[in-house]
Every structure is written in structure tokens, then in C-alpha cells.
Amino acid sequence: MDLHKYYKNSKDEINSSIMEIASDLAVARLVDKYKQPFKAFVEPEDPDDPDSGTCYKKSFRTITTGSMMMNTIGWPTL
Structure with missing residues (x-):
């Protein structure tokens, strides 16, 4: 199997899976x-649009520390 070709043809699915796993791990770490339950960490992206999805509350979003981004649970954000 040619891994370069496989990645080239599947990179969107691979990256999506990685992001889902990272998100699940971040949620588990916050909880x-x-x-507290997950709902304690999020708020609606647009309070006037119930279908807008959610985002982390401001107190749980990333903060800048020097030249490196760190999120509130201590993981580097690249």
C-alpha cells in the first residue's frame, strides 16, 4: 500500500477523525x-439562532502565553 497516495486521497476523512478524537478528549478532560457536565462549558454561538451550534464559553477559550497558544486545560494549541 502506498501510504502517501492513501493519505492524499483520504486526508479530509483522516483529519476529521483526528479532530473528533481530540474534541472528545478535551471534553472528557474538562468534565x-x-x-461539571459538558453543557457547563459551552454557550450558543448565536443566542438568536437555535441552530447555530455551540462554542466554548469565554472562560474556557484559548489564551495567549508568549508566542505559544495554550488552552485553559493546559494543552498547547498549534
Whole structure:
């Protein structure tokens, strides 16, 4: 199997899977650290549009520390 060709043809699916796994791990870490349900960490992206989805509350979004981005649970954000 040619891995370069496989990645080239499947990179969107691979990257999507990686992002889903990373998101699940981040959620689990927040829930474990703060002992609160996931809903405690998110708010609607657009309060006037119930279908807009959610985003993390401001207190849980990334912060800048020097030249490196770190999120509130201590993981580097590249």
C-alpha cells in the first residue's frame, strides 16, 4: 500500500477523525477537571439562532502565553 497516495486521497476523512478524537478528549478532560457536565462549558454561538451550534464559553477559550497558544486545560494549541 502506498501510504502517501492513501493519505492524499483520504486526508479530509483522516483529519476529521483526528479532530473528533481530540474534541472528545478535551471534553472528557474538562468534565473530569471541573466535575461539571459538558453543557457547563459551552454557550450558543448565536443566542438568536437555535441552530447555530455551540462554542466554548469565554472562560474556557484559548489564551495567549508568549508566542505559544495554550488552552485553559493546559494543552498547547498549534
